[in-house]
Amino acid sequence: MSKKILLHACCAPCLLFPFRSLVESGYEPVVYFYNPNIMPYREFRKRLSSVKEYCGSHVIPMILDEQYSLERMLRLYLDRGNSPRCLVCYKERLHKTAALAVEKGFDAFTTTLSVSPYQNHNLIREAGENASRAFNVPFLYQDWTSGFKIAHEEAKRENLYLQSYCGCIFSEEERYRPSVRKRMNK
Template identity: 40%
Template sequence: MKTLLHCCCGPCTAGSLPAFLERGREVTGWYFNPNIHPYKEFTARRDSFIQYMQAVNCEYLVENEYPLEDWLLVQAPLAKERQARCGNCYRLRLEPAAQKAAELGYDAFSTTLLVSPYQDHQLLIEVGQEMALRYGVSFDYIDLRPGFRDGQNQAREMGLYMQKYCGCIYSEKERYVKKKKKAAE
């Protein structure tokens, strides 16, 4: 099966790719992440993805378009509703992934977001299945979470950039606010 794998960064790709290859998938990684702010962070994660894919000699595509403004316009009304905002964020990435997989003739699409214990795994499955139906390609679901730690360790060994927050400006704020709250407690 040929799978277009939406990739959010190098470390998550390192934790995810082996599970697809072990199952005999032909994988192309695809970097598309308008939710990663600011621009320098977007490029740091993109470059860590490229570095990893080149090191393991796997085919990849990069979407350099960075529609930050479109992402913010859609997400601003949901700024204070984390679950709705994250669900929408999954849609804003998995819909283009499913669409691209269909356009390029892949059998399926999937996402490295499934490796993270910090993401809403069930919601990701629901959005993936919704997009699969909409674009007539399979959602290649694998519970990738068992590979998370290995991916992080491999990324550190390779000297890949390791991010400190989920991606958007809201999550960047939460990173510091949570720390402050903990310190105050």
């Protein structure tokens, strides 16, 4: 019997490879969009719409969480103390995913974040395992980076929206002002 898994999706291009890989491994994935870290709001709407359109046109089951609180996310980032910024961000998204997985009776949860070679995989794992313990539901960590380039070529062919920075306003600055990268405590 296949296992129901809640697949947190950060954006449409990053969804392609993990979704396929899960199906091929015998899982029944349901896509979950929860990314209040994306700034500014118009960028959030673009990525949300892209996931919605892709899942709609490929008949992929999805749950879209449109919660957005800029002030709350900025506070989380600015009040994080010594925690790395991305860890706080991963935890926010994966705790919400784990909670929903339990509420809806999924067997496990995972995230498309781990398809990207630009993300910090140790921190993704830490955040996922932390959420798994907190909500008592298994977290599946998969290194899907081997599919990143292929999936992004496919995303271009499908005319999916391709973002140019990770999500938060800090990552936008890092993208366009490379000298900042060295200073930031990610």
